[in-house]
Amino acid sequence: MTDNNADETNSQDSGSQQAFPPPHLAHLAGMDLVRRTLEEARGAARSQGKDTGRGGRSPGMRRTVAGRRRSWSGPGPDRRDPQTLASATRDLAQNLGWGKRVAEGAVFGQWTTVVGEQIAEHAVPTGLRDGVLSVTAESxxxxxQLRMVQAQLLAKIAAAVGDGVVTSMKITGPTAPSWRKGRLHIAGRGPRDTYG
Structure with missing residues (x-):
């Protein structure tokens, strides 16, 4: 009696489930069996007109999203790639028309990098107006010396921040002390001595 129950159970199972692996794939094992089974499942889905994922699409096909053709980025740089903060702020400044002001500020912010540490220790930019950069030297x-190398400094500044930002330089030495005392003074040159 137990044999009859077992036969009934086997007949029910065989009716509701298919044998795995199928008889024509019984000679395969492991990853070969998995690959072959997946290929057959994709083939069956393609024959029914279903999307089979990446494996069923040719390399030239592109998905459409809401009626639009979607383009995929390639291995090269793309506008959708993450951008550096420097390039993002540069683009923002150009879009808002701040490019010239940012370049002018870069002259002051990058002074040491542009002219070198030795010059930066002895001279500082004090103003920039209409393309004329005012620089004050410590002596x-x-x-x-800076007046003698002014052409090289202008070339370095142009390379760092762009052409036309600084067109000339006004280099001055230290300011002389004032000999004026009090509210009243007499017009004239004052003491005959050289300062700056």
Whole structure:
């Protein structure tokens, strides 16, 4: 009696389930069996007109999203790639028309990098107006030296922040002390001495 129950159970199972692996794939095992089974399932889905995922699509096909053709980015740089903060702020400044002001500010912010540490220790930019950069040197000797290399400094500044931001330089030495005392004074040159 137990044999009859077992036969009934087997007949019910065989009716509701298919044998795995199918008889024509019984000679395969492991990953070969998995690959072959997946290929057959994709083939069956394709024959019914269903999407089979990446494996069923040719490389040139592109998905459409809401009626639009969707483009995929390639291995090269793309506008959708993450951007650096520097490039994002540069683009923002250009879009808002701030490019010239940002370039002018870069002259002051990058002074040490542009002219070098030695010059930056002895001279500082004090103003930029209409393309004329005012630079104050710590001594008359440094002011003279900077005037002699002014063309090279202008070339370095143009390379760093762009052409036309700084067109010329006004280099001055240290300011002389004032000899004026009090509210009243007499017009004239004051003491005959050289400063700056």
């Amino acid at each position: 008359t000797a440094w002011a003279t």
